[in-house]
Amino acid sequence: MRWVLGLALVLAIAFALAWRDRFDAAALQAWVEGAGAAGPVVFIGLYAVATVLFLPGAVLTLAGGTLFGPLWGTLWNLTGATLGAALAFLIARHLGADWVARRAGPRLQRLNEGVASEGWRFVAFVRLVPLFPFNLLNYALGLTRISFVTYLLSTWVFMLPGAFAYTWLGHAGREALSGGDGLVRNVTIAVSLLAAVALLPRLVRQLRAKPMLDVLDLKCELEAGEGVLLLDVRTVAEFTGDLGHIAQARNLTLEELPECLVEFESRKQRPVRLICRTDRRSAQAARLLAEAGFSDAQVIRGGMTAWRAHGWAVVNA
Template sequence: MSEKKPGSAIKVILLVAAIALVFGVAWQTGVIDRLKDVEAMQNFIAGFGIWGYLIFILVFIGVAVFMLPAAVLTIVAGITFGPVLGGILSLIGATIGAAAAFLIAKYVARDMIVKKFEGNPIFDKVDKGVEKNGISFLILTRLVPVFPYNVQNYAYGLTSLNFLKYTGVSLITMAPGAFIYAYMAGQIVREGISMKLLLQFAVAGVILFLVSLIPKYIAKRKGINMDEFKQTP
């Protein structure tokens, strides 16, 4: 996937230094511990007022870059900032985080990532899928959890995909989940369990079901057999 480029060692050293700095600051400020506790994370972010928006987005970016589970942050966003704003902030953070990981894989630490994941079935299947089906494969894997989401960000950075197309597709395909999870979390905190909430859950389920039909339609139209790309146990 890649050829050695001069100065790659310097890029790797800078990347490692940046990661060490981020983790050092996160450890000293207690952010790492708070990431494990939803209530503590909620209080931590809310305590910064309007600056909490930026802090939340930065945390979301860090979660994407370090390939950590991000679903809990979307729930925290819905609880802390409200259903709509929480969804918007989650989508912004997730999109920028996905874009950052993509750029790291493509330009900053490409050689290191290629060496580390050489022969990895996920990376190989993503590379072959993009080569054969282009952006349609990206849409399919974003909407259907064939591969771990955060791993995809780095895998796609090693392909020939254009950055703007990758970011645009990621933004659109992440939007339904971001808003639905944030909205549901916010509504539960504000109104509790009610008949209205159950109806909203039903509507959300219908929306997610309709979204799940999109990749099936694309796969059928493009003649893509997604079973070929499913991970083997």
């Protein structure tokens, strides 16, 4: 049955893409206006179906602003896009998630676990960064272990800024064509909103990043014997060089780390601390561990430079 449903979906997508030239703003306006009072419901349904069938969402979003104005248009656009995204997610999870889980190799499994551990932060990032195609992403996320509720809520919240900006752009376009009095104001607002949306990915990157741990906190953890794994990701020469290393540290270079993650599978829910000369390489190592599903991997702020600044003991051998 799954193969039959999958084949039916592929055929429906192929048919929709073959006829997408007829799916334009004029046709959409005719369908919605022809529905009368049920126009918003028809629009939401069309948006959801278009999302599942890989039809361009930009046309719909701009049309929503043209047909319903900036506020109601945003609501209907966001509702239709979220509904379509939810349907695509559930279709992918029903048809392919189990198959992917059985067939995935160690690297793909680590990636899946990393995505699941990031949860809403990962969804927020990919929703706000325009590099990721919206329609394909809905199906791809359905193959991961992210919970449906987390996916649904994060999708709605983090698509809101973009939906509002592009809906207002559609509204401004209508004003431009009609020569309305508020043309300059609406265009200025639309451009400002698009600029603000472009800055949001940087904010999400900061939200995704876990706070660094101070060297004093690391020292307290090590002295308390809390079972912390301290990985020093510098080169071997640096590990035994002038700055030395902390006695409890294990040297594992940044380049070696990806190939050695399997060794630390049992520590995914336990504290891992990462240190280097400052904190740049250890920040890269922390991202690798987060993608692999490690839930408590933290960077030591200032690294060995900060440790030595306190005059604490090191090993040079």
